[in-house]
Amino acid sequence: MQTKETIVCRCEDITLEEIKSLIDQGYRTIDEIxxxxxxxxxxxxxRTCRMLIAQELAKYYGIPVGEVLMPTFRPTVRPVKLGTFAGGE
Amino acid sequence: MPKVKETEILIVGGGPAGLSAASAAANLGASVLVLERDEKPGGQLIKQTHKFFGSKKQYAGDRGYQIGDLLIEQCGNNPKVEVWTNTTALGIYEDGVVTAEGRAKHLKINPKKIIVATGASEKMITFPNNDLPGIYGAGAVQTLMNVHGIVPGRRVLMIGAGNIGLIVSYQLMQAGVEIAAIIEAAPTIGGYLVHASKIRRAGVPILTSHTITEAYGNESVEGAIICKLDEGWQPVSGSEQDLKVDVICLAVGLSPLTELCFQADCQMKYVSELSGHVPVRNEHLETTRPGLYVAGDVSGVEEASSAMVEGRLAGISAACSLGYGEDIAPKLQAEALAELSELRAGPAGQKTLRGIMNLMDKGGAVC
Incomplete structure (x- = not known):
């Protein structure tokens, strides 16, 4: 183990440091980040990182976590293979 | 393109809430389609080997997986209920069409009413090296052990002393795994004391006002540093302890799986007592999108016992809105509501009740 990383988004391997740095730079919403x-x-x-990022934004702006703007939710709720849309494998 | 499947009531999720909704609606005469992501319906019940509390009507004394089998049987015996397993709902569109993926096919369903019973997912917390192999959600460990017969390691640090943390710790012990400690950031144990006492009697420390500061290890978890928290939830310096463990289990709460409710444009509200964003709904669990109901953890994280009653209530309400059982539905709804009040009468239920009050008061729900 070379570095001690704190992961916020497991799927995309994004660290807490990276999120905090973006917030410091002025990114204000989950969607922007x-x-x-x-x-x-x-x-x-x-599903894993959304509320962790919301917590960081809430802390930075001194607002309740429930007031952090949620991102837009669109279909599909999980990745789907193009082949599935095309009608089969 | 495949043609659109028509159904009267579509239920998304075949867990305790979804299956209870299905049989309740079908018993009144509605035809129902249940979408279940997994191979087998039952949701989290299929891995729950502990006995349930509550009253006989909510299967108190039975073990979770037995209740799951019973619900599956009830649905299986009802010709009005169709269950599609290995099928995940993907989206709800403006015209009411729901899309899903099942057996590598893109499916379209056009229901008259929808009951979202998608449950909840495990929360994660941030600490250095929180992605080392050997760090699991407690629910994942329960699945690994009780469904697949695999123990996750030899010595476990459990984070969280709510019911999931306590029950999974006890089940790990039953499987011969050592629990180094259960730590809990709050100053008190969140779960039932009957579970906590069993674990303490076996010599496992439950450390309240404690948190993890980091995990360490080369290829996988070799240990964890924990420390004490003061009254302001700040680490107390010098209180660090090094625990040699090969597994760290996170039992730090669940988040309602509300993506479909957001997509459907239901009015949503963050309610901490209900564990996250939940849809505003009326007493009969209909959301602000007409014809879309919610039941179970997606409407606020609680227990399987109340999820089953909520499922039944949503199922009855959806069927009644289609004209089924209009004569008996009000009585059945009142019964379900009375059971919910009874289940929420204890100290744990107070939190849920506060959450629901909060949701209804400021959310502008019609009820």
Whole structure:
């Protein structure tokens, strides 16, 4: 083990440090953070990291976590193979 | 393209809430389709080897997996219920069509009513090296042991002294795995004392006001550093302890799986007592999107006992809204509501009741 990393988004391997640095730079929503670093865009679609990022934003802005703007939820809730849409394997 | 499957009531999720909803709705005469992601329905019940509390009507005294089998049987015996296993709902669209993936096929379903009973997922916490192999969700460990017969390691640090942390610790002990300690950041044990006492009697320390500061190990977990927290939840310096463990189990709570509710544009509210964002709904569990009901952990994390009653209530309400059992539905709904009040009468239920009050008051629900 070379470095001690704290992972926030397991699917995309995004660390707490990376999230905090983006918040310091002025990114203010989960969606903005997702767009620049892909947190929440992996197989679990943000189920693990969404609220962890929300907590960091809440801490930084001194607001309750429930007031952090949620990202937009779109189908599909999990990745699907293109072959499935095309009608089979 | 495959044609669209028509059904009266679509239930997303074949766990305790979904299966109870299915048989309740079908018993009133509605035809029901249940979508279940896993190979076998039953949800988390299939791995629960402990006995349930509550009253006889909620299967008190039976073990979780036995209740699961019973619910599967009830649905299996009812010709009005169809269950599609290995099928995951993918989206709810504006026109009410629900899409799903099953056996590598993209499926479209056009239901008259929808009951979302998707349950909840395990929360994670942040600490250095929290992605080392050997770090599991407690629910995942329970599945590994009780469904697949595999123990996760030799010596475990359990994080979280709620019911899941306590029950999974006890089941690990039953499987011959040593529990180094159960730590809990809160100053008190969250789960039932009857579970905690059993574990303490076996010599396992339950350390409240404690947290993990880091995990360590080369290829996988070799140990964890834990420390004490003061009244302001801050680490007490000098209180660090090094525990040699090869497994760290996270039992730090569940989040309602509400993606489909968000997609369906249900009005959502964050309620900490219910463990996250939950849809605003009326007394009969209909959300602000007409015809879309919720039941079980997706409507606020609780226990399987209340999930089953909520499922029944949502099933009755959805069927009644289609004109089935209109004469007896009000009585059945009242019975289910009375059972829910009874289940929530204890100290643990107070939290849920506060959460529901909070959700209903400021959420603008019609009830």
């Amino acid at each position: 997702k767009r620049v670093i892909r947190a929440g865009m992996g197989p679990c679609q943000g």
